[in-house]
Amino acid sequence: MSESQGSPTAAAERDTATADTAESDGSRAEAVETPLRVENLRKTFGGIVAVDDASFVVESGSLTGLIGPNGAGKSTTFNCITGAHKPDSGVVEFKGEAITGLRPDQIATRGLVRTFQIARSLEEMTVLENLMLAPKGQIGETLWRSVLPGARGQVIKQEEELRERVWETLEFFEIDHLAQQQAGTLSGGQRKLLEMARALMTDPDMLLLDEPLAGVNPTLERKLLARIHDLQAEGYTFLLVEHDMDVIMEHCERVIVMHQGSVLAEGDPSVIRHDERVIEAYLGEDV
Amino acid sequence: MGIVERTLSSRPSTDTLVVGFVAVVGTVLLFDLLARFAAIEIPLFWGMTFGGRTTFVGFAGLLWSGIVVGLIFGLAGIGLSMTYSILNFANFSHGDLLTTGAFTGWGAALLVAGWGLADAGYLLTVRAGSGPGPTEIGASVVSAPVAVLIGALVAALLTIAAALVIDRTVYKPMRDRGGIPLLIASIGVALILRYVIQFVYGSRNRGVTSTEGVRRDVLGVSINLHDLSLVIVAVALMLAMHLLLQRTKLGKAMRAMADNKDLALVTGIPTERVVQATWILGAGLAGVSGYLYVLERGTAEFNIGWFLLLFIFAAVILGGIGSIYGAIAGGLVIGLVHEVSLIWLPSDFNAAAAFAIMILVLLYRPEGIFAGVSTA
Amino acid sequence: MTDGSGSEPQGGEQSPGAEPPGDGSVRAVFDDMFGRIERSDVLIVATAMVAVYTLFTIFVLLRLGITTGTPNAIASAWRELTFLFAAYAMLALALNLHWGYTGLFNIGVAGFMAVGVYTMALLSTPADAISGQGLGLPLPIGVIGGMIAAALVGLVAAVPALRVRADYFAIVTLGLSEIIRLTLNSRTLSEWTLERFGFATGGGSGIDLPDRPTDALFDTAVGEALIELFVVEIGGEEVTLVAASVLRRFTWAVVMLAITVGFYWLLRRIGFSPFGRVLKSIREDELVAQSLGKDTRIFKIKVFMLGCALMGLAGILWQGSQGFVSPDSFRPIVTFYVFVAVIIGGSGSNTGSVIGALFFVSLLFLAPRRVGGIVDARLDLLDAPGTFAGAVDPLITVFNAEPMLAYAIDNISALQFILLGVVLILIVQYRPDGVMGHRTETAAAADLDRPNRGESDE
Secondary structure: OOOHOOOOOOHHHHHHHHHHHHHHHHHHHOOOOOOOOEOOOOOOOOEEEEEEEEEEEEEOOOOOEEEEOOOHHHHHHHHHOOOOOOOEEEEEEOEEEOOOOOHHHHHHHEEEEOOOOOOOOOOOOOOHHHHHHHOOOOOEEEHHHHOOOOHHHHHHHHHHHHHHHHHHHHHHHHHHOOOOOOHHHHOHHHHHHHHHHHHHOOOOEEEEEEEEOOOOOOHHHHHHHHHHHHHOOOOEEEEEEEOOOOHHHHHHOOEEEEEEEHHHHHHHHHHHHHHHOOOOOOOHHHO | OOOOOOOHHHHHHHHHHHHHHHHHHHHHHHHHHHHHHOOOOOOOOOOOOEEOOOOHHHHHHHHHHHHHHHHHHHHHHHHHHHHHHHOOOOOOOOHHHHHHHHHHHHHHHHHOOEOOEOOOOHHHOOOOOOOOOOHHHHHOOOOOOHHHHHEEEEHHHHHHHHHHHHHHHHHHHHHOOOHHHHHHHHHHHHHHHHHHHHHOOOOEEEEEOOOOOEEEEOOEEEEEEOOOHHHHHHHHHHHHHHHHHEEEEOOHHHHHHHHHHHHHHHHHOOOHHHHHHHHHHHHHHHHHHHHHHHHHOEOOOOOOHHHHHHHHHHHHHOOOOOOOHHHHHHHHHHHHHHHHHHHHEEEEEOHHHHHHHHHHHHHHOOOOOOOOOOOO | OOOOOHOOOOOOOOOOOOOOOOOHHHHHHHHHOOOOOOOHHHHHHHHHHHHHHHHHHHHHHHHHHOOOOOOHHHHHHHHHHHHHHHHHHHHHHHHHHHHHOOOOOOHHHHHHHHHHHHHHHHHHHOOOOOOOEEEOOOOOHHHHHHHHHHHHHHHHHHHOOOOHHHHHHHHHHHHHHHHHHHHHHHHHHHHHHHHHHHOOOOOHHHOOOOOHHHHHHHOHHHHHHHHOOOOEEOOOEEEEEOOHHHHHHHHHHHHHHHHHHHHHHHHHHHOOOHHHHHHHHHOOOHHHHHHHOOOOOHHHHHHHHHHHHHHHHHHHHHHHHOOOHHHHHHHHHHHHHHHHHHHOOOOOOHHHHHHHHHHHHHHHHHHHHHHHHHHHHHOOOOOOOHHHHHHHHHHHHOOHHHHHHHHHHHOOHHHHHHHHHHHHHHHHHHHHOOOOOOOOOOOOOOOOOOOOOOOOOO
């Protein structure tokens, strides 16, 4: 993937490009057209309904945006999808399998990996350690293998293989110069990059990004968006919660609008932009 | 590591299980107790029996001593609960604040009660070394009520002074460091307090109060006046705390801070002043509790407070951290468990029973057994 | 704890540029056994040990001067130092696995030690012991049984407890450790188990323990030769420089030190592995670890059981090696001692735990008493007053500080605890990363540096 470091180009051009790759490179997109399906999701806290019968789908290989005013239930929806919260009712389906109510680690191992709104880097671990943590199927994560003299050789071998990918990923996100630093010393934007890099190291099918651009300076923002498009071109699917309307409208090919816990509208950015209800609920203030 | 989010789906099932278990055990014990009153005894296995012999008077005696120690746990628990919720850490030196109150208070009480009987150093150090015995000095509510009262005041004041000094030097510089560093620091404070007390007062377990004429017949029931004074003072202080928290501005500010520190900060509550008030109230109550505890048991040793600490924690946890009513109720429950369990358990297991209940509550109902009931 | 990158003077374990060229196969074997230990780490521990042992030699010389009894006193001092250093280093390493690596704030160390020691005793103490009674099984069975029992108690505690907050977890483990101690203290239980199963804890009066395995050495020719080695002739008189009893106990201390190296090796391997990496991530942010697909429950349970087993073993080697043990040896203060050791060294660092244990045992635990002994022996002080009041009186009336000094020396153990408390607070306030400062011990089995592609930007 290190070769595909393209600079951001015009949106239209990109859209056609991704459509092509998504169809030709079927390895990642697989046969399932809608990797993520959410149906009648509901979550209450005490008496407050945070998510109220939300239903939507995310199409394979797409870059879908999830927007809505504050308190619309975006983050709770995210948490319910990824297992941080247990939904009260409803179904979350990933690649045709119901994952409702599974633990976060079970969902992550199925290929659905998230990042956090406030970047949760493992502060007292180095950037390298952060990335090395992520890959699945590490044999050295079993206690005896990492201790016994005979088995440890294999562990080291696997680590050396992973190391290659880790450095490639660091270079891809252009944070390789920070490799040996403690994650806690990174700036907010760098942490966002680190989080995405780390999520990518798990070799996911789909990434859920919770406000990946919040608190990120414009230069880094461009860099991050470029990386997202590069990855989309490789066949990754993205669901992106974002506050910045312009970013969503410009970069996503599909937009889901949430309002007061349920899905208000769903569709093409150009359509959403002119949807009466959306303007009333959310855009009215901005546009 | 922060708060691990609880998995919701597993909660109801464990809860029902635990509640069911508690209900079954409670019912069995209740029937067993009734059988004991009726002097019915049915042998089971391994030498254990169902029922047995417990007189009603004996049971009432256990209930009474359960209430007496329970009030100590509860009174001391108020302060621990307040510091836990407002300052956000488990204060492991709280027990040693009790010891501080016990020794400073009784030093003053003995000085007043025994003035002229022995030199001031002997009396102030609560009979360290050799000199007149406790009966000769006569510190009791019967023979020297004023001395006992002065002692209680001194206990409160000096414990407050100690707590404020400790807060300024130890906790204040690390206010925002999180629960665990503060907890560790409080272990350091506990060691310092306990061994300063040992250095000054000596390590001997000594008799302090005079028990002559303390047991009286009140309305036909034989009652220890020291126990009675403890109950009266403890209940009065608890009522005072209730009024303070409910009726005063300070109390409201403290409740707000216990609920949400950041919010309190935003709404302009002067948090440092609330923190100080917390220490004053918490340490004052702790000092008096330690003092009353010695009044009740008659002897004092430098580690009495440390031995009480886990019981106080148990009371606070049972009642739900942050609630003073919870701490009082929790204290009574732990006190009663500690005493009444003697009917079924050998006396070397009753403390373990109280701790076991604390652990179970922490694991399965960390918000306290009275959660849901609205509290302060 | 947000030390900037500027405060990493050693740059941690993995800056191979600083490593001198390996001297062939010896170095390679060493690397394979221990992982990449910086020479600086070995050097730090070695230097500190030399310094501490020298200090204790000076203590003895100051107290006794040079007499025929001096060698024995030095050996005895070294023995005590080695014994306690090894004991606390093992416990600190085990606690560091729980707390430093995984963030499990376990303050029930004493309880898990007690489970190990008592299980060993119940299995291996002979049935004709004076206090307590065991099954008389071979010692290895007792030791392994003790470790398994400690691990199982850890499992029972861990399954429900690992989901609660850190401070609740602390109270739960402290409560558990007190329940264990009170249970072992129970006369009723002791009598009951004796009647049913033929073993007894002895309650408050404690339990006799099997002999140290090394003691058998001294019944052989090797042992006798060793004892003879320290008997010399001075001026036609036979003088025993080091008593046989000291040698006997010293031998055991050396064995413990060797086992400590084993502990270090094990925990080092765990720390420098993908397994250790997951532990660290749990400490930092458990939800992140879960969101990356790690089943953190399994890791926590495994690590808690392993740490408890090691605490059990450390307890057996320490409290279980002195012929007799009682529940009093497992008061919570022992746990706090271990915490002090870990905190001094900086939680999260294995080398730090060893250094912390060394400093705690030497400077905080043993030195005050040694210094007290020297003052007592050298300054011909008056008899100490029996009470604090008796010491204060001359101080304020005739400004005579000598009685107070004598009283302080007499009560040095109280002052030692006060010192301990002060040090604990100062470290938490000013050196939260421990006396060695922040250390980066990168959790990986392999060297993570950029594979050499000729574009290093360092």
